[in-house]
Amino acid sequence: MAALMAVVSCGTVKDIAYFQNKVVDQPEAIDKHAGIVIQPKDMLSIVVSSRNPELVAMFNLPVVSYQAGSEVVSGSGLQRLMGYVVDNEGHIDFPVLGPIKVAGLTRWELSNLIKDKLIKDGLLTDAVVTVEFMNFKVSVIGEVNAPGTYTLTNDKVTILQAISLARDLTIFGQRENVCVIREREGERVIYEINLCDVSMFDSPAYYLQQNDVVYVQPSEIKARQSTTDDKALRMTSIFVSGGSLLVSIAALIVNLIR
Numbered sequence: 001m002a003a004l005m006a007v008v009s010c011g012t013v014k015d016i017a018y019f020q021n022k023v024v025d026q027p028e029a030i031d032k033h034a035g036i037v038i039q040p041k042d043m044l045s046i047v048v049s050s051r052n053p054e055l056v057a058m059f060n061l062p063v064v065s066y067q068a069g070s071e072v073v074s075g076s077g078l079q080r081l082m083g084y085v086v087d088n089e090g091h092i093d094f095p096v097l098g099p100i101k102v103a104g105l106t107r108w109e110l111s112n113l114i115k116d117k118l119i120k121d122g123l124l125t126d127a128v129v130t131v132e133f134m135n136f137k138v139s140v141i142g143e144v145n146a147p148g149t150y151t152l153t154n155d156k157v158t159i160l161q162a163i164s165l166a167r168d169l170t171i172f173g174q175r176e177n178v179c180v181i182r183e184r185e186g187e188r189v190i191y192e193i194n195l196c197d198v199s200m201f202d203s204p205a206y207y208l209q210q211n212d213v214v215y216v217q218p219s220e221i222k223a224r225q226s227t228t229d230d231k232a233l234r235m236t237s238i239f240v241s242g243g244s245l246l247v248s249i250a251a252l253i254v255n256l257i258r
Helices: 003-012 051-061 107-120 158-165 198-202 220-257
Strands: 045-051 063-067 071-074 080-082 091-094 098-101 128-133 137-142 148-151 171-183 187-192 215-220
Touching: 045 051, 045 091, 098 107, 107 128, 107 137, 137 158, 158 171, 198 215
Parallel strands: 137 215
Antiparallel strands: 045 128, 063 071, 063 080, 091 098, 137 148, 171 187, 171 215
């Protein structure tokens, strides 16, 4: 409570409000989101549809039923569609068509690529190919109310939506310096985003990618509070240990006198 009162007394709306330099009632052009590109280790759902279900059966992976600790192709239990795991070289092994290079493509580009191959090889003339990410997830850690890793069905996710999933920043979170940690093609990049400034919309990390980590740093007040609490805990431990020692010594003296 004392820490919260300190925040209220020392902080202002300007310290915690988002979009402080916003311009209202003035439309702004929004850059077109290019889409998430496929990377090694991604798991993809690829479903081929046609007017002839018998023809497309050979191009679709089975739906498996699974129970705790096991998976079977048939039987009772929960069901899920099998997926294609992109190998370290960026390929998947697609039925009939064989290995396909998918890394670096968006899911729409891959959909068109498979559709064109099916038509070109005379396998299907009316193919509809749907590609989805099956393991798209982001992590939000630090000074948020619900830190964790979130698996998403939509691959167009902004940093604001990820923070919303984590139930917003705590009062102790730094809004001016939120980090997005991104690993791609064997490299790691750390972006810094200021949630108080509308320039965040132009950041390459505004739209998140698979396996991004959003880290909200603690404010100086929280850091000082943590240091104070840690010192108080150590002092309490010392006093308790000292008290126990004195009690033991007193008991020993009493026993010797008797």
